[in-house]
Amino acid sequence: MSSRTIPIRPETQKSAAFEYIATRKDELIGWARKFSLFPYPFVTACCGMEFMSVSSTPYDTDRFGAALPRFTPRQSDLLMVVGTITHKQAPVLLKVWEQMCEPKWVLAFGVCATSGGFYNNYAAVQGIDRILPVDVYVPGCPPRPEMVIDGIMKLQDKIANQQHLIVNDRF
Amino acid sequence: MDLKLPNPIRPAFTKSEREDTTIVNIGPSHPATHGTIQIVAELDGERILRADVHCGYLHRGFEKECEAHTWHNLIPYVDRLNYCSALINNFAYCDAVETLMGIEITPRTKYLRTLLAEYSRIADHLTCVAAALMELGAMTAFLYLVMLRDYIYEHLADLTGARLTYSYGRIGGLARDLPDGWLKRLEEILVQYDDFVGRVHGLVDRNRIFIDRMRNVACLSTADAVNWGYTGPILRSTGVPRDLRKDTPYLAYAELDFEVPTGIKGDNYDRYYVRMREMDESVHMIRQLVDLLQEKGQGPINVEDRRCVLPPKQLVYGEIESLINHFKLVMEGPQVPAGEVYVAHESANGELGFYLVSTGGGTPYKVHCRAPSFVHMGGAHRMLEGYQLADIVPTFGSINMIGGECDR
Amino acid sequence: MSAIFERIREALASRAGEVSVAHGVLVLQVAPGAVLEVAGALKEDFRFDLFLDVTAVDWLPREPRFEVVWHFYSTMHKLRVRVKARVAEAEPVVGSLTGLYGSAHFMERECHEMYGIVFSGNADLRPILLYEGFKGHPLRKDYPKEREQPLVPYREGYEMPGGE
Numbered sequence: 086m087s088s089r090t091i092p093i094r095p096e097t098q099k100s101a102a103f104e105y106i107a108t109r110k111d112e113l114i115g116w117a118r119k120f121s122l123f124p125y126p127f128v129t130a131c132c133g134m135e136f137m138s139v140s141s142t143p144y145d146t147d148r149f150g151a152a153l154p155r156f157t158p159r160q161s162d163l164l165m166v167v168g169t170i171t172h173k174q175a176p177v178l179l180k181v182w183e184q185m186c187e188p189k190w191v192l193a194f195g196v197c198a199t200s201g202g203f204y205n206n207y208a209a210v211q212g213i214d215r216i217l218p219v220d221v222y223v224p225g226c227p228p229r230p231e232m233v234i235d236g237i238m239k240l241q242d243k244i245a246n247q248q249h250l251i252v253n254d255r256f
Numbered sequence: 257m258d259l260k261l262p263n264p265i266r267p268a269f270t271k272s273e274r275e276d277t278t279i280v281n282i283g284p285s286h287p288a289t290h291g292t293i294q295i296v297a298e299l300d301g302e303r304i305l306r307a308d309v310h311c312g313y314l315h316r317g318f319e320k321e322c323e324a325h326t327w328h329n330l331i332p333y334v335d336r337l338n339y340c341s342a343l344i345n346n347f348a349y350c351d352a353v354e355t356l357m358g359i360e361i362t363p364r365t366k367y368l369r370t371l372l373a374e375y376s377r378i379a380d381h382l383t384c385v386a387a388a389l390m391e392l393g394a395m396t397a398f399l400y401l402v403m404l405r406d407y408i409y410e411h412l413a414d415l416t417g418a419r420l421t422y423s424y425g426r427i428g429g430l431a432r433d434l435p436d437g438w439l440k441r442l443e444e445i446l447v448q449y450d451d452f453v454g455r456v457h458g459l460v461d462r463n464r465i466f467i468d469r470m471r472n473v474a475c476l477s478t479a480d481a482v483n484w485g486y487t488g489p490i491l492r493s494t495g496v497p498r499d500l501r502k503d504t505p506y507l508a509y510a511e512l513d514f515e516v517p518t519g520i521k522g523d524n525y526d527r528y529y530v531r532m533r534e535m536d537e538s539v540h541m542i543r544q545l546v547d548l549l550q551e552k553g554q555g556p557i558n559v560e561d562r563r564c565v566l567p568p569k570q571l572v573y574g575e576i577e578s579l580i581n582h583f584k585l586v587m588e589g590p591q592v593p594a595g596e597v598y599v600a601h602e603s604a605n606g607e608l609g610f611y612l613v614s615t616g617g618g619t620p621y622k623v624h625c626r627a628p629s630f631v632h633m634g635g636a637h638r639m640l641e642g643y644q645l646a647d648i649v650p651t652f653g654s655i656n657m658i659g660g661e662c663d664r
Numbered sequence: 665m666s667a668i669f670e671r672i673r674e675a676l677a678s679r680a681g682e683v684s685v686a687h688g689v690l691v692l693q694v695a696p697g698a699v700l701e702v703a704g705a706l707k708e709d710f711r712f713d714l715f716l717d718v719t720a721v722d723w724l725p726r727e728p729r730f731e732v733v734w735h736f737y738s739t740m741h742k743l744r745v746r747v748k749a750r751v752a753e754a755e756p757v758v759g760s761l762t763g764l765y766g767s768a769h770f771m772e773r774e775c776h777e778m779y780g781i782v783f784s785g786n787a788d789l790r791p792i793l794l795y796e797g798f799k800g801h802p803l804r805k806d807y808p809k810e811r812e813q814p815l816v817p818y819r820e821g822y823e824m825p826g827g828e
Binding site for chain 2: 686687689713714715716717719721722733735737739742744746765766767769770771774778788790791792793794795796797802803805809815816
């Protein structure tokens with residue numbers, strides 16, 4: 086461009102080389118993060134039985150890199166909310182989520198975590214998205230293991246395509 | 257984090273009595289406490305002096321929901337009480353409503369319900385033992401038992417349509433009859449059971465580490481157990497053969513030949529072994545029931561009672577009486593005569609009782625579930641106090657606290 | 665009915681109002697003040713050693729409003745007994761069985777928080793299934809099923825339920 090033409094967008098002067106490197110960096114980091122998920126299985130109810138099934142043979146989340154559960158929020162990045170969350174349990178769930186470091190994702194496992202299930206009463210939170218932001222919802226009461234794996238794969242697609250800022254808010 | 261979160265519980269003690277003890281909070285989001293139990297423990301080094309057990313983190317308002325639904329609509333809710341052996345809950349609830357209505361189920365349903373109750377009991381004990389062993393570090397045994405449990409889930413999915421929460425029992429019978437080839441597959445699974453469980457016995461029973469961690473830990477005497485309300489495998493592990501299937505037989509148990517395994521001193525090892533032996537007895541019962549089903553169990557599965565059983569679809573679409581009957585059963589529910597009843601079945605954890613109060617309508621006035629896990633949590637502190645912090649893991653694994661049942 | 669039930673009926677006829685048998689269970693209707701005595705007699709004299717359950721039924725708008733129901737089981741006789749007592753809303757007090765049975769602790773806590781029945785003699789009536797700060801007794805017939813009392817503020821876009 087000559088010095089007399091103004092840029093298309095006044096705010097940022099984008100450099101093509103920078104954008105190219107940032108996108109490739111996002112792809113690389115996305116690939117690494119999606120295949121090494123450390124779930125924190127916040128198991129409360131019946132869906133926990135399907136979680137046990139999906140973690141072991143023959144469904145096996147280990148094939149997707151999401152096998153090693155870490156029972157401390159400091160070491161995990163995927164919060165799997167498995168089962169009904171009641172109002173008594175809600176502060177505990179929020180505390181665990183707050184203690185996790187970025188980047189973190191939340192998978193709502195089962196219909197009770199998605200929307201309260203068929204417990205529409207004083208005790209159950211009508212969906213954990215009332216208290217936390219959720220990335221993937223896996224409905225089902227309980228969901229079949231194949232559905233859970235589908236949910237994990239959708240989450241992996243989401244992680245692969247999202248922006249991963251590792252240095253500052255631009256890179 | 258600037259968000260101040262309230263504490264949902266009030267512990268029984270917040271200050272230690274002595275200078276050298278610490279108060280530690282375990283749970284409720286903890287792998288060993290099955291995610292819904294919180295224990296506030298006062299520790300003297302590694303030894304637990306006092307333990308205050310808090311449950312209720314999975315209280316989903318089952319009893320309040322019951323008052324807003326018809327008798328039929330509750331069947332999925334009762335499934336989710338003890339979700340590891342959901343069929344036993346279904347059949348106990350249906351039995352209670354049938355008692356109140358004065359219905360006698362057909363022989364085929366009687367044998368099928370008994371067979372499926374024993375099958376569910378195997379699935380529950382497999383889950384309990386698998387989780388307990390995994391928490392001790394025996395991952396191999398966990399994988400074997402969970403794979404076996406998966407066979408059972410898939411097999412029951414062939415029958416009922418769901419792997420875990422079946423909603424298969426109906427007031428007056430069952431939802432549908434056995435598909436072809438189901439009994440043949442059952443025999444294949446029972447043979448696989450012998451193989452896998454035999455391997456787990458080989459890995460664990462005489463394992464020095466396992467015995468050191470489970471023997472003489474969390475001992476319970478019979479008097480203590482009865483005082484604190486324990487029933488089921490925990491009571492039997494203390495040495496008394498109390499089993500509702502033998503003491504007050506219901507369904508087809510009076511016709512079966514089985515033993516009631518008992519333990520010697522009520523410790524964790526005894527509870528583990530009683531459950532393993534109970535699974536063997538259940539397999540033995542299932543084989544007898546398959547024969548009984550062929551001999552004496554032919555016929556319809558649903559009783560011919562239009563008060564609670566839905567009429568066949570051809571009639572519903574063909575004649576007006578069946579259409580109205582179907583409509584009223586679905587919209588208003590089966591009209592159960594006024595009265596109250598308490599019916600208890602022997603579930604995998606102990607005495608599962610349903611106390612139903614009806615004022616003569618299609619919806620219950622009150623449904624109360626006497627949950628064995630809840631009562632067992634009441635006495636859990638007796639099994640934890642005096643033992644070490646690390647013993648909480650196997651003790652909880654051997655109590656088999658199921659959150660859905662405990663908190664309802 | 666069975667011999668044991670006959671003996672119980674004779675022994676407790678003075679203290680129990682009505683005695684009947686319903687679906688194989690002996691039912692004793694007693695006055696709220698007599699519950700401890702009847703339970704003690706059942707345990708000591710008739711070997712009803714397993715305390716199964718205590719719950720309540722809300723008979724709004726009938727007076728007395730609540731009916732507290734206890735179930736006992738005898739591991740020796742293999743029989744069950746139900747004891748019922750009606751208490752009014754103004755003074756829903758009955759005796760606590762924690763002195764007789766350890767399992768009564770948790771069950772009385774649950775009955776208290778769900779219905780508001782006060783068990784005198786049980787020093788620890790903290791909420792067990794509900795949480796600190798929950799106002800009201802949810803299983804009463806006048807508590808609306810869907811009234812939630814959240815402990816944690818909802819995110820933007822979700823309306824907090826109106827205060828109690």
